[in-house]
Amino acid sequence: MTLEIIIFIAAILLGIVIYWRESQGNKIYRFFNKLMNSKELQMKPTDKKGFVFKQNFILRLVYISVFFLVGILITQFLMPIGIAAVSLFVSMIVGTLIGTYIAGAIFKSSEIIEEQTESIEEKFEEVIEKGKDFIEDFQTKEVEEVKLPKEKSKEETKSARERLKDKGLL
Template sequence: MTLEIIVFIGAILFGIVWYWRESKSNKIYRLANKITHAKDLQMKSDNRKGFIHQQPFLLRLVWITLLFAVGAGIVTFVTPINVFFIQYFASAIVGTLIGSYVASAVIFTRDSTSKENLEKVFDKGKDLVEDLVDGEEEAIEEPKAKVEEITETQPKVEAKKSARDRFKDKGMIK
C-alpha cells in the first residue's frame, strides 16, 4: 500500500511537470503531429495544444495510458521479475490526470491574476461598492419618508383591540 501511495504522489508531480512543460513548448507533440498527419492536416504554428495541454479529458486519458503502457511494457521486458503491477499502473494514470488538472488550475489562475486583470477586477469592484453605497442611502431615505406619511395620515388608535375583537369586527367570528 505504501508503494502505491508513493507512485500516486510521484505521478501527480509528473503530471504537473508534464503539463507545465507542454504549456511552455509543445515541440514533441508538433513532431508527432507532423509524422502522423498529412501536410494539409498538420496543426498550425500558433496552436498551443500538446499531449495533455489544452486536450479534453478522453484524449488526456488516452495519451497518458499509452505512455504508461509503453513504459510498463519496457519495464516488463527489461526486468526478469514478474510483478503484479496493475494497481501501480492505475494509480500512475489517475495521479498523472490529477496532476495535469492541478497544473492547469494553477497556470490558469496565474494567467488570470496578472496585474492588468487584477486592476480591472479592482475597478469593477470599486464601482460596484460605490453603486451599492449610493443605492443604500436612497433606499434608507425613502422608507423613512413613507413611514412619516403613513403615521400622519392614519388616525391614532387610543386602545389596541385584541385579535378576537378584530375578528368579530370583520365578521369572521360570532
C-alpha cells in the same frame, strides 16, 4: 498500500510537470503531428495543443495510458520482475491525470489573477476614496446632529414637591 500512495503522489507531480512542459512548448506533439498527418491536416504554427495541454479528457487518458504502458513494457524488458502490477499502473494513470488537471487549474487561476490585477487595484482605490468620503460625511452629519441640549436653570425647574402639588397629590 504505501507503495501505491507514494506512486500516486509521484504521478500527480509528474502530471503537473508534463502539463507545465507542454504549456511551454509542444515540439514532440508537433513532430508526431507532422509524421502522421498530411500537409493540409497538420497543426498551425500558432496552435499550442499538446498531448495533455489543451486536450480533452479521453485523448488525455489515451496518451497518458500509452505513455505508462510503454514505460512498463520497457521496465519489464529490463527487469523481468513483476513490479508493474495493475494497481500500480492504474495509480500512475489516475495520479497523472489528476496532476494535469491541478496544473491546468493553477495556470488558469494565474492567468485570471494577472488579468484582474489592474482592475482590482483600481477598484481598491475607488473603495478607499468612497470610504474617505463616507467618513467625512459621517463626521459632518455628526457635528450637525449632535447639539447639546440646553440645561434648564434651577430657577426654571420645579422641585419634586411642587410638581406633586401641581398634580394634586399633596
